[in-house]
Amino acid sequence: MTRNIELTHQQKRAFQPQKLSAPRNFIIPNIIKDNNSNTLLVLEIGAGKGKHALSFAASHPDKHLIAIERTRNKFEAFTKLFEQQLPDNLTPIHADAIAWTVHALPPNCLTSIYLLYPNPEQHNLNQQWLNMPFFEFLLSRLQVGGTIILATNIETYMDNAVQQATTVWALPNSLHKIAIESQRTHFEVKYLARGETCWELTMTKPQGYKTRFDTWYASTSNINNTNK
Numbered sequence: 001m002t003r004n005i006e007l008t009h010q011q012k013r014a015f016q017p018q019k020l021s022a023p024r025n026f027i028i029p030n031i032i033k034d035n036n037s038n039t040l041l042v043l044e045i046g047a048g049k050g051k052h053a054l055s056f057a058a059s060h061p062d063k064h065l066i067a068i069e070r071t072r073n074k075f076e077a078f079t080k081l082f083e084q085q086l087p088d089n090l091t092p093i094h095a096d097a098i099a100w101t102v103h104a105l106p107p108n109c110l111t112s113i114y115l116l117y118p119n120p121e122q123h124n125l126n127q128q129w130l131n132m133p134f135f136e137f138l139l140s141r142l143q144v145g146g147t148i149i150l151a152t153n154i155e156t157y158m159d160n161a162v163q164q165a166t167t168v169w170a171l172p173n174s175l176h177k178i179a180i181e182s183q184r185t186h187f188e189v190k191y192l193a194r195g196e197t198c199w200e201l202t203m204t205k206p207q208g209y210k211t212r213f214d215t216w217y218a219s220t221s222n223i224n225n226t227n228k
């Protein structure tokens, strides 16, 4: 693919959203369909059993969190907790986040995106979010000034993420160590209890950022968006 010189970033391989089918039983949640009310939308990818999602929803009543988890047993545990509290500013989604994001989200709709302890197979670099061509698509769904928050206990993952954020994605970013008393997610609790260091990288989408997907939206593109 020829590089478009107007792109902000240096990623050469283009993601191909038109090749992805919609997830099973896919429907676009009302909060996205009817969001003329300027609700601040936040996305969490890999929400696990929902610990962060539920506490985020409780402490940010002004925001609506869409929390996606693809592993069935984790999603079921999440759903149980969700049903005990039923926060109206939280939408749990059982799906692969890549296909779901492609089919559900319009450009520039998110104020933040959380990627908390993604932990791919250690040696599979292609599974790290900032190495994926999909990351460009994800950036196109983020508003200017919006943030992507990545947390991990894997030092090499974080080193690579900082490097990719800076040199490939051209995103202003800041890194800090997570406080040992933090308890945002089940994995965070586990790692900190073991005495491991956890890091958090916050990346901000700057003014004028350009991706190849800034006007691309599944519902207006010629792809199959019907229920499977």
Ligand SMILES: C[S@@+](CC[C@H](N)C(=O)[O-])C[C@H]1O[C@@H](n2cnc3c(N)ncnc32)[C@H](O)[C@@H]1O
Residues within 6 Å of the ligand: 045, 046, 047, 048, 049, 068, 069, 070, 071, 074, 095, 096, 097, 098, 116, 117, 118, 119, 185, 186, 187, 188
């Ligand atoms: C190590 S767990 C961390 C869960 C939670 N964030 C925590 O910190 O406790 C990573 C989770 O991400 C989920 N995940 C990974 N890739 C995903 C994808 N493409 N879509 C949805 N969930 C994904 C996995 O199923 C897994 O539950």
